[in-house]
Amino acid sequence: MDDATEFKRHTMEAYNALASELAEGYDHHFETYAQSEAEHFLAKLSKVGRILDIGCGVGTASRYFAEQGYQQISADLSEEMIKECQRRGITNLVRADLEALPFPNSCFDGIWAHTSLLHIPKHRLVDVIGALDKLLKPGGAFFIALREGEAEGYEGQPGMERWFAYYQANEFDGYIPKAYSIESFSRIERQIVTFLNYHLVKAGE
Numbered sequence: 001m002d003d004a005t006e007f008k009r010h011t012m013e014a015y016n017a018l019a020s021e022l023a024e025g026y027d028h029h030f031e032t033y034a035q036s037e038a039e040h041f042l043a044k045l046s047k048v049g050r051i052l053d054i055g056c057g058v059g060t061a062s063r064y065f066a067e068q069g070y071q072q073i074s075a076d077l078s079e080e081m082i083k084e085c086q087r088r089g090i091t092n093l094v095r096a097d098l099e100a101l102p103f104p105n106s107c108f109d110g111i112w113a114h115t116s117l118l119h120i121p122k123h124r125l126v127d128v129i130g131a132l133d134k135l136l137k138p139g140g141a142f143f144i145a146l147r148e149g150e151a152e153g154y155e156g157q158p159g160m161e162r163w164f165a166y167y168q169a170n171e172f173d174g175y176i177p178k179a180y181s182i183e184s185f186s187r188i189e190r191q192i193v194t195f196l197n198y199h200l201v202k203a204g205e
Helices: 003-042 060-067 079-087 122-135 169-175
Strands: 050-054 071-076 093-095 108-114 136-147 152-155 162-165 180-190 193-202
Touching (some): 003 060, 003 079, 003 162, 003 180, 060 108, 071 079, 079 093, 108 122, 122 136, 122 169
Parallel strands (some): 050 071, 108 136
Antiparallel strands (some): 136 193, 180 193
């Protein structure tokens, strides 16, 4: 990776080292908070919907989507996160870079991006969301969860740094493509972190 993408290498290496350690916490977080967002997200899809879980982590949301009868594709850049998903019996796994996704246009009914886009530097986010937009069918659902704040940069102990970008609610609105409407927005405080949750709907043809 070149200097412009060093943030990816650092973040990926940190997640490779933390994969098994984070699994239990991710499960608890989904069960106590994110599952209600997932239910809201699925309510906008047909039962035969195809979902991209981008930055799937240990696959907690992916497993839930599959259990509800949806065809999920789970993508993450971290090799160890993908291995953790495999150990949990999750299928349809793809090791992929958010900025170079190997999927054809208009192939997903829904995109689930729970705390994955916050690992992208802000100056690159418009292009990333634009690329994801191309993958989503007209009328599709797009869920994005971010962290509230103002900072941007590396966090963590030396050798375990991850890149985080924090947003104010009115700030992120400017990154949403014109083809989308905000179906709902919520601000949820969880211990020391406040999440900004966007349920977006893409305009139909």
